[in-house]
Amino acid sequence: MRMYISPRAPKEVLDYAQAEANDSGRHANHAEGSCFPLSWNLPPGADLGEYEWVLNGFDTKDLPSINLVPVRRDEPWETIDAHLNRFGAEYLLGIMPTLWQLEVRFHAALRRSGIPVMMVPPINLASVPSLFAQFPIHTVLTPLRYLPELRTLLPSRDPHYMTILGPSDAPIECSPGGKVSQEVHLVPGMVALFQCETLAARPTTGFHPSDRFIWEWENDRLYVTDPAARFTRLMLPRHYTMREETCDCGRTLTLTEAV
Amino acid sequence: MNKFDRARGVFKSCMENEYSSFYRNLYAGRLAAGYSLDTEREWQRIPLLSKADIIAVPCLKRIFVPYQRIDEVWSTSGTTASGICTVPRIELRHIPLESNAVGRTYLCFHLSANRQRMYLPDPSVKIMVADRGNLEATAALAARFGIDAIAAPASAAIAIAPHLRARMDLANIRKIQLIHERCTLLQLRALEGLYPQARIVSYYAVTEGGGMIAISPENPPTEHPLAVNPLPDAYVEIIDGDGTVLGSDGDVGELVVTTLDEKVLPLIRYTTGDRARIVVRDQPLFEVIGRVAEERVKIGGGEVVLSEVERVLSELKHPEIMDFEAVVTEEDAAGIPTPKLTITLLCSEDADASRASEIASHIAEGLRVTADKTYADGERKGVFAPLQCIIERYGGDTGRKRRFLTDARGT
Ligand SMILES: [Zn+2]
Numbered sequence: 001m002r003m004y005i006s007p008r009a010p011k012e013v014l015d016y017a018q019a020e021a022n023d024s025g026r027h028a029n030h031a032e033g034s035c036f037p038l039s040w041n042l043p044p045g046a047d048l049g050e051y052e053w054v055l056n057g058f059d060t061k062d063l064p065s066i067n068l069v070p071v072r073r074d075e076p077w078e079t080i081d082a083h084l085n086r087f088g089a090e091y092l093l094g095i096m097p098t099l100w101q102l103e104v105r106f107h108a109a110l111r112r113s114g115i116p117v118m119m120v121p122p123i124n125l126a127s128v129p130s131l132f133a134q135f136p137i138h139t140v141l142t143p144l145r146y147l148p149e150l151r152t153l154l155p156s157r158d159p160h161y162m163t164i165l166g167p168s169d170a171p172i173e174c175s176p177g178g179k180v181s182q183e184v185h186l187v188p189g190m191v192a193l194f195q196c197e198t199l200a201a202r203p204t205t206g207f208h209p210s211d212r213f214i215w216e217w218e219n220d221r222l223y224v225t226d227p228a229a230r231f232t233r234l235m236l237p238r239h240y241t242m243r244e245e246t247c248d249c250g251r252t253l254t255l256t257e258a259v
Numbered sequence: 260m261n262k263f264d265r266a267r268g269v270f271k272s273c274m275e276n277e278y279s280s281f282y283r284n285l286y287a288g289r290l291a292a293g294y295s296l297d298t299e300r301e302w303q304r305i306p307l308l309s310k311a312d313i314i315a316v317p318c319l320k321r322i323f324v325p326y327q328r329i330d331e332v333w334s335t336s337g338t339t340a341s342g343i344c345t346v347p348r349i350e351l352r353h354i355p356l357e358s359n360a361v362g363r364t365y366l367c368f369h370l371s372a373n374r375q376r377m378y379l380p381d382p383s384v385k386i387m388v389a390d391r392g393n394l395e396a397t398a399a400l401a402a403r404f405g406i407d408a409i410a411a412p413a414s415a416a417i418a419i420a421p422h423l424r425a426r427m428d429l430a431n432i433r434k435i436q437l438i439h440e441r442c443t444l445l446q447l448r449a450l451e452g453l454y455p456q457a458r459i460v461s462y463y464a465v466t467e468g469g470g471m472i473a474i475s476p477e478n479p480p481t482e483h484p485l486a487v488n489p490l491p492d493a494y495v496e497i498i499d500g501d502g503t504v505l506g507s508d509g510d511v512g513e514l515v516v517t518t519l520d521e522k523v524l525p526l527i528r529y530t531t532g533d534r535a536r537i538v539v540r541d542q543p544l545f546e547v548i549g550r551v552a553e554e555r556v557k558i559g560g561g562e563v564v565l566s567e568v569e570r571v572l573s574e575l576k577h578p579e580i581m582d583f584e585a586v587v588t589e590e591d592a593a594g595i596p597t598p599k600l601t602i603t604l605l606c607s608e609d610a611d612a613s614r615a616s617e618i619a620s621h622i623a624e625g626l627r628v629t630a631d632k633t634y635a636d637g638e639r640k641g642v643f644a645p646l647q648c649i650i651e652r653y654g655g656d657t658g659r660k661r662r663f664l665t666d667a668r669g670t
């Protein structure tokens with residue numbers, strides 16, 4: 001049985017999603033590989049100046065399906081917004097592969113709180129200690145894969161690490177204390193699953209689904225639909241069990257990696 | 260408004276602002292009250308500052324606004340852990356330039372999208388950023404993105420060309436915006452060949468000095484195709500070793516830049532470390548020709564600097580040579596460690612690899628060094644080649660090996 005786990009989804013979008021799924025007779029299936037190929041176009045009549053182009057996947061080795069897709073410059077980056085709301089103004093260092101094209105959206109998210117953007121491409125990871133020596137950096141936003149190297153480079157610092165995972169990436173076991181939070185992005189910069197403070201502090205890895213999408217869950221599989229219909233019923237490559245429980249943050253659903 | 264009027268305005272706000280202890284300390288005793296900043300002589304009392312002077316002051320102490328107004332922090336020398344200089348940028352300084360009318364979809368190498376927006380304030384210009392990490396993927400994406408302009412160091416624009424050509428017609432590229440590294444004549448000729456329809460525009464920028472400083476004129480002089488004009492809010496001086504300002508066409512010295520814009524480190528006379536020539540003083544038009552402190556290497560009975568290698572290579576007139584990398588190594592010749600210069604010539608597809616030693620001897624001749632040196636050490640006799648050439652196809656990931664003997668500014 002398939003259940004909708006986003007009760008707030010507008011009916012017409014669900015109908016659209018259903019029709020789309022019936023039409024093609026199958027769901028988009030991206031269980032293989034680390035790229036999560038999506039493509040969508042600008043809405044008709046869109047003002048080019050309000051959009052930035054971001055990569056539609058995580059791994060540039062996936063050349064046939066990789067592309068740049070338009071995202072509104074002011075599209076929220078809810079985990080950064082929530083983090084800054086909680087900790088107030090602070091320096092946040094972003095470590096992002098250049099080809100992800102996230103700089104402008106990262107900048108926009110930080111400017112909402114009056115925080116200067118500071119970014120280092122992974123190729124320049126060695127310069128991170130020098131930045132820490134000059135700025136009171138409290139938080140590092142980084143792809144999960146650079147976490148071990150960053151911890152080696154910053155042995156005496158203990159910043160918060162907000163780590164980005166692609167849909168296929170395996171999360172790590174959380175360390176107690178909540179200094180590492182994990183978020184699964186659909187495409188770089190588009191948060192699908194995330195950890196609130198409570199979930200980040202738990203020893204087992206659980207995620208909340210983003211309120212911005214329509215979620216369906218069936219047999220340990222998650223399907224995600226964009227209310228703006230940029231993608232419909234995409235199946236996430238990993239398996240999740242679903243638990244209904246009220247978290248300290250007020251959210252009522254937790255998704256945990258199915259074993 | 261002339262330079263002095265603008266400078267007075269900036270000076271006043273720097274001195275009166277409660278956050279500007281950096282400026283008060285900098286000017287203390289030099290530009291005391293009553294300083295009118297309206298003669299060349301007074302101007303020259305503004306202290307000269309080098310990168311080391313700037314690094315010595317922590318970034319957050321160099322701003323004169325509350326930190327919430329800092330828009331972004333730029334760092335220089337990002338690839339190395341040492342000597343990183345961070346520069347607070349208060350807000351993007353938009354520089355509308357006539358040449359920006361060319362190109363709607365940009366591929367930008369080693370340039371942040373925000374920084375590129377300074378040069379291209381029109382938000383409907385599409386920007387894709389890249390580094391040299393993955394040229395194949397970058398080219399595939401850029402071709403799908405439909406680029407018609409490239410902003411890149413010359414070496415990167417050359418390196419990406421064969422990857423792009425496999426996927427698109429290079430005649431669709433209408434503009435090459437040269438940034439970061441000084442472009443050599445050799446590279447300029449290669450770019451003209453690779454991108455036949457592109458208008459090639461040189462930009463000269465220094466992060467520490469406030470970003471963009473100068474740009475190619477509409478019609479660069481034939482003998483100085485890489486000469487640039489300062490922007491209206493940038494002031495350029497060329498000084499000799501004693502700090503004396505030079506003023507005649509053809510004079511060569513260190514380039515000093517001062518921005519008269521309040522947004523980033525204004526009103527410091529920043530010594531760039533770049534060696535430049537006054538091309539036409541009254542325009543003004545200058546060209547950057549190397550670094551002041553060029554690394555010298557003694558090989559084959561002569562002394563070689565990178566700019567000399569460059570000059571000799573462009574005079575050879577081998578159209579297949581597009582760019583080069585030079586590496587100095589110590590090799591053992593008859594038990595004595597001896598410096599050896601290896602020049603990798605990045606050549607087009609039709610280059611003949613068997614001509615490497617012939618080209619090496621031409622270069623040696625031009626540099627007035629011996630290409631082959633016979634040595635004898637007791638029983639051992641042999642030939643040591645202090646200068647060697649390797650012919651390589653262009654299109655690989657370059658820009659790293661040149662560091663050993665390089666003048667890349669690495670902003
Ligand atoms: Zn929660």
Ligand SMILES: [Zn+2]
Nearest residue numbers: 369390391392
């Ligand atoms: Zn690079």
